[in-house]
Amino acid sequence: MGVAKYIKDEKGAIQEVTYQSGIKVKSSYGPEDLEKAGFEYDKDLGQPGEYPFTRSLHPLSYRSRAWTTRQYTGFGTPAETNERFKLMIKNGQNGLNVAFDLPTQMGYDSDHPLAQGEVGRVGMAIDSLKDFETAFAGIPLDKIGSGLTINAVATIMMAMYQATAEKFGYSKNQISTTPQNDILKEMIGRGAWIFPVEHGVRLVGDSIEYAVKELPRSNPVSLCGYHIRESGATPAQEIAYAFSIAKDYIANVTQRGIKPEDFVGRFSFNFNVYGNLWEQIAKFRAARKLWAIMLKEEYGVTDKKKLFLRGLFGGGGSGLTKEQPENNIMRSAYYALGAALSGAQTTALCSFDEAYTIPTPRSALLSLRTLEMLMDEVGLRDTVDPLAGSYFIETLTLEMEEKILEEMKDVEKWGGMTKAISSGFIQRKISAQAYKYEKGLQSGEYKKVGLNQSTEDGEAEKTDVELHEYNEEWAEKSKANLKELKRTRNDQEVSQSLAALEKAARGSDNVMPHLVKCCHAYATVGEMAGVFREVFGEWNEPDFY
Amino acid sequence: MNWHMKKKRKSVLNPNIENILSVKEILSGNKLAGARVIRLIEENDPQAFELLKQLYPYSGKAFIIGITGSPGVGKSTLINSMIQEFRKLDKKTAVVAVDPSSPVSGGAILGDRIRMQKHATDENVFIRSMASRGEKGGLSRAAKDAVIVLDTMGYEIIIIETVGAGQGEFEIANLAHSIGIVTIPGAGDGMQAVKAGILEKGDIFIVNKSDKPDVDQTLHQLNMMLEMRNSSRTDFQTTTGTDWTPKVLKTSAQNGNGVKEVVDTFLSHFDFMEKNNTFDTKKDEMEILYFNALLKDLALEKLLKYIKTSDRYVETIKEIQSCKIDPLSAAELLTDKLIER
């Protein structure tokens, strides 16, 4: 799918294939390849649902249960988002994946000068618990789990989620939330960071510790190789860097006297499906296996279920093209096929119009239908790990493992991920790769239908995509609500809870219980993040070239 | 078409630009004017030379600090924290950050200021990125001239950031009054300062990222080297001309630790030079070096122009082409003739 390098002879026959991760692919594979790679059935593959889980986490996989679909949803005010949530659930979606607008992601209220023009634009605008109450009204929080795409202020949103559930009469034991909460990858890729590295990692540690003790069904961290891949990492680096990041979070939490066994089972992952089909499949299988081995051998984790690499394999955003946008519907379907062939537990697809803007209801539903077809129509639920035993796939999986381990060693050389990010090493490496890849796309070295092959003159300008529209009124509505909130809430309660939060932030107390209190007192996101800004300062990003 | 190119749109869109490029505006600290003069300097625009001539008498008030060290030692981060400390002392502070140009394309990414961007909106801070444009060691006359402009704009502290120590008239030691050499813990790095030949020039040695292991070893190594330097100090005395004992400091620039001490030490170096009347000596030396550099540039340019437009030059070319004379003898002959006159 346009990311491998193909060398052809003058007749157009393929002579050489090299995947992004640096693996050369042969014209055919046989038993001798498995032997050469040292393949052993029990060690490398085993039964489905058995260590090292190369095949799947559960013995029956999709036979017992199809994947969970979680389309990324959220825009405008909480009321709009609530409607869209209900639409997606009514149409068969069984989990939520909440998008927040940029001011919320960056810890600013809707009335902050920096929020201007951004309120409700790329996700829903949240200022206080009032907004969460509106957004989740009528959603059965004991049945529907929610992914929260939030990082720098993930602790605040976790607290909001808990406070909302409590307001609705659920106990914190019933609810399940998965905030993204992966601050190190934001520093590599997505850019929604606020605080300096060490404070960012401390907040991640606080949320993990809190979840272990107070939120039995929640997964406090979703490690996103996804965004690292989108920023220019190879598939092998995507996994390697996510694992290296995980190691730094584990180190932070174990320092608090908590054993890895007690919390690593709460980690989940978010990986990308964009790229060469086979390389992705090998990537997912290798990742499941390596994660289990790493936890068992390096961290002494013994409980089988805690060795699971659980997560969402999906998205594919940077594979989409702005040219001939309808092609993205088919393209995403193939990406999803890769996810299904790898036994993805949870999935979601970028919608075909996402190269333009956030999805319309129509495009979001098309993605959902694409995922349904794979499960219910074309047979992906028939048998577990259908590609197992393929000479090619098993060899490739082993080769992928090696590449991932090499990349992890590279990070170790730099003193671990936190240091490699502080110095800008990773960012430099990835930017250079992204540049090289983009040049390859533009020169036609990598093929992309509609972009550098089968293009139609001027079609991009003519393309008639129905676009999600931004409504200026959302900002006004949010600001009015915020004003009303500040008029009616108990100011004393707010300032007391914020003062307690500040004390915790300055010291080493876990900030989470204080955040929950702040949320209940209707302190705003801007006020809570403001406390952190005051105490921690902001990150000074390194150069990238 | 841009403001610095004499094209139509300049007068159409911004008729005031011509007016602000004046000595008066620069002396009043107008950032737009100062910045654009520096740009003209970089482009070798004759207009800049005229302005510099008029500005020069107003210069000489700033304390100029050179910060140098290998890539990755955290110079920009250190300078970012230094700006903060100087601002606490209410000093108007400017930075000239020199980055290498790509030898292949001639282009450059100038990213040092990313680390200093929080000072961008401070009226009393001016940050200017500059590409080395093929100059060995990165520093050029443009850097020197930019410092003159910033000096006359009223910046009391001017920091020059550069990867290399530079060479010839425009090496860092000839552009700045006080030199800080930044290094990081690790066996090889202390030695690198010596290899670059800058150990003799350093007034303050800063071991950054001091949270890393090996910091004590690096400090020890540096102190040893400085002791050796001091015991054979003839070279040292001629370059800085003072009895200043170089200081070795530890910083962790990322969280600002130790940076106040760095700033205080630079200021005490300044006081030291003033007290010992060596600051003026240093300035005089720098002025003569500047003169010599200008002389070299102008003499070369003017003489070449003179020679190349002479009949004699045209004749000589023909003589070489017809093998009447070899290029070596011809060049010698032409220049000798010139000096005779």
Next chain:
Amino acid sequence: MKTTKKIRVLIAKPGLDGHDKGAKIVCLALRDAGMEVIYSGLHQTLDQIIQTATEEAVDVIGLSIMSGAHLPICEKLLAMMKEKGLDDIHLTVGGVIPYQDIPQLKEMGVAQVFPGGVSFEHIVTGINALETGEK
């Protein structure tokens, strides 16, 4: 003395959006086309962009915007540029920009628009054309 001209470009990420892959690879492409590129880093206020463009005396400002807020941001920045005497600097914008917004951007004074997916060559040519005064 012979004059040496180089195009100076400020690549800036205004606002809260942190997707910087595009901005970074454009910096690299412009460098390789012989330009001098100043990169602002993330989360810049318009004030920071104005001050940076002033101090760095650039010919061109290139904004990279992915959030969809290009219209209000460009409008405000252009007004500020005018106020601060920077109206001879060319403002260009790239990122996630629907084609239907291009006429409006041009009308308000944006010199060039580079929607996601345009080639480096296109961007370099576009910026060079601004420098030489060709459209």
